[in-house]
Amino acid sequence: MSTAPAPRREIPDATVARLPVYLRVLRTLLADGVDVVSSEELAEAAGVRSAGLRRDLSYLGSYGVRGVGYDVARLADEIARELGLTQDRFVAIVGMGNLGHALAAYSGFATRGFEVRWLVDNDPAIVGTQIAERCVVALEELTRQDPDGLIVVIATPPAQAQDVADAVVAMGVRSILNFAPCVLTVPDGVEVRKVDLATELQILAFHEQRGRDDLREVNP
Amino acid sequence: MSTAPAPRREIPDATVARLPVYLRVLRTLLADGVDVVSSEELAEAAGVRSAGLRRDLSYLGSYGVRGVGYDVARLADEIARELGLTQDRFVAIVGMGNLGHALAAYSGFATRGFEVRWLVDNDPAIVGTQIAERCVVALEELTRQDPDGLIVVIATPPAQAQDVADAVVAMGVRSILNFAPCVLTVPDGVEVRKVDLATELQILAFHEQRGRDDLREVNP
DNA sequence: AGGCGCTTGTGAACACCGGCACAAAGTCGC
DNA sequence: GCGACTTTGTGCCGGTGTTCACAAGCGCCT
Known part of the structure; x- marks a missing residue:
């Protein structure tokens, strides 16, 4: 092989x-x-x-x-x-709020080799509806699936992120992309990457301020 | 002070x-x-x-x-x-596609001290409409504003990202958060941070594959 | 066939960062 | 007032990442 x-x-x-x-x-x-x-x-x-x-x-x-x-x-x-892209990779997006909705409709995943296969939410009013031509399922449903090659994207409010992480780790998932602004605790062998939009803005704000201060030093 | x-x-x-x-x-x-x-x-x-x-x-x-x-x-x-958060910071989101739409509605900005003040798109069918209770304006309109303390979020398709960056840099913006999967070229003194969702997934895919390979070594 | 010019791959020096371990410094109890 | 305890701030070191600079290797041209 x-x-x-x-x-x-x-x-x-x-x-x-x-x-x-x-x-x-x-x-x-x-x-x-x-x-x-x-x-x-x-x-x-x-x-x-x-x-x-x-x-x-x-x-x-x-x-x-x-x-x-x-x-x-x-x-x-x-x-x-x-990068391991020769085998098929699947994505499950958990949390169908604003961000999850947008991620579900985002075309950038498919063009880069990732198939969004599951959309997950715990709100009974949302489970069963269609988003971006896919049916939304409950978390329980996801945890019955094969975790092989599966990446879970967490787009829930921060209060529920740890619970979701625990559930998918228990089913065997080892790759998590976390959009919730909180720290996730997972066992060794599970890889978590986080994307925090507000954090990015704050880092930019710091550099912008520093740039202004530097300017002030030569231009008082 | x-x-x-x-x-x-x-x-x-x-x-x-x-x-x-x-x-x-x-x-x-x-x-x-x-x-x-x-x-x-x-x-x-x-x-x-x-x-x-x-x-x-x-x-x-x-x-x-x-x-x-x-x-x-x-x-x-x-x-x-x-971090420079004592002064007011404003955000302009450029590109009202799926992602821009979600970012405009995302509540995490306001709770962390950033006011989304401008929504921008170049599609005449979208300019003038309301998204998340804010009016969408053209890029020209944005470039007439005061760049002080302004952070521009680029959520356009990659083909237009560089043009947007050039335009906002010309108006004096020095902080850009780029969601478009492409490399932006900007002058010194302008800070660009990028968030590429597919890249994050690919990094996770690598680690998952490596973990599997490591497992195979002890379990052939 | 042989030399020349171009580009890769890498040795070595340097800068940066994370962790250990401990001295300095403060509080609390008596 | 003083000693014991707690927690901070930091000197130091090993590992990681980045950059320079150049030898090695390859194709092309004569």
């Missing part, structure tokens, strides 16, 4: 976080008919330095050709394989 | 990214009537180690009392001040 000798190298987290960006850029290039790209060009398009890009790619193996560059299609395949 | 001598210390990015979390936890504690908290308790609630928390807070100054802990209200104020 394995097509390559599997370098089985340890890939740093920082590199893993950038691989999806490279993959997106590569697929854009592919759609534009570009078949070879240099690290300089790819780095420019991905918003990183070329040296860092080459080091990132070196963790995957030696897929570049010196004096030429990287084969776009080949490199895209290798990154997709490393 | 400055109550403290302004330590003017350099705060590491990693610390800045955690301050909003501390602030959120502190305000929850405050609402529960807790007025003093130890680094151990606060770290537990924030999902970090106590030593790291103390180091983070030490960049703000010495606001703890040895043998006792931190005054919750005082510490929350200091963090809010450091």
Whole structure:
């Protein structure tokens, strides 16, 4: 089954976080008919330095050709394989409020290889209705499904997020994307990534203030 | 107006990214009537180690009392001040598709001190309509406003994101939160943070695959 | 066939960050 | 007033990530 000798190298987290960006850029290039790209060009398009890009790619193996560059299609395949996108991945969105609703209708998941298969809510008034051409089910229903390759997106109010996390961890889910502004406690082996919109704004606010203060120092 | 001598210390990015979390936890504690908290308790609630928390807070100054802990209200104020939340901050959301729509209706902004003041779209069929009790305006209208303290959220399709960024940078905006899956190029002094949902899923997919591979090694 | 120019892959130095462990400093009880 | 206890703030170190700079390798041209 394995097509390559599997370098089985340890890939740093920082590199893993950038691989999806490279993959997106590569697929854009592919759609534009570009078949070879240099690290300089790819780095420019991905918003990183070329040296860092080459080091990132070196963790995957030696897929570049010196004096030429990287084969776009080949490199895209290798990154997709490393990210585990060769097998099917499914998404369940829990919490059909404003955000969950928007995520259910968001087309960006499907175009990047993720099928939104379950929409979940506990409000009896919502369970059974259709959202984005999919039927909303109760959490109990979800927990009876196969957790293999399933990623759960939590878009509930913060008060219910931990309960949802506990339930899906119990059914065997090991990947959670949390939009609720709260800290989730999960056992080892379960990966949680959080997206907190207000936090992002506050980080921006800090930098904007610092920029203004710096300006004030030279311009009192 | 400055109550403290302004330590003017350099705060590491990693610390800045955690301050909003501390602030959120502190305000929850405050609402529960807790007025003093130890680094151990606060770290537990924030999902970090106590030593790291103390180091983070030490960049703000010495606001703890040895043998006792931190005054919750005082510490929350200091963090809010450091994050620049003492002055009013406004948000403009550009792109009223699924995501923009949900963000406009999302209550989490207001509760964390950000007022969504402008909703923007270029579709003439949408401009002038009401979303979440606010009138949608054209991008031209936004660029005539005062950029001071304004944060622009880009929720357009990727093809238009760079144009929007160029326009708001030209009007003087220095903080952008980008939801479009593309790289934005901006001048120095402009801060861009990106939130890419598909990227987050791909990172989770990688870790899930790695976990499965690791399992296979001991369980062939 | 051989040299030349271009690009990759990586060794090494550097900056950053997280954690341990402990001294400094404050409170509480008597 | 003083000693014991508690908790903060920080010096130090190991690991991680990033950048520079260059040798190695590949294709092209003559």
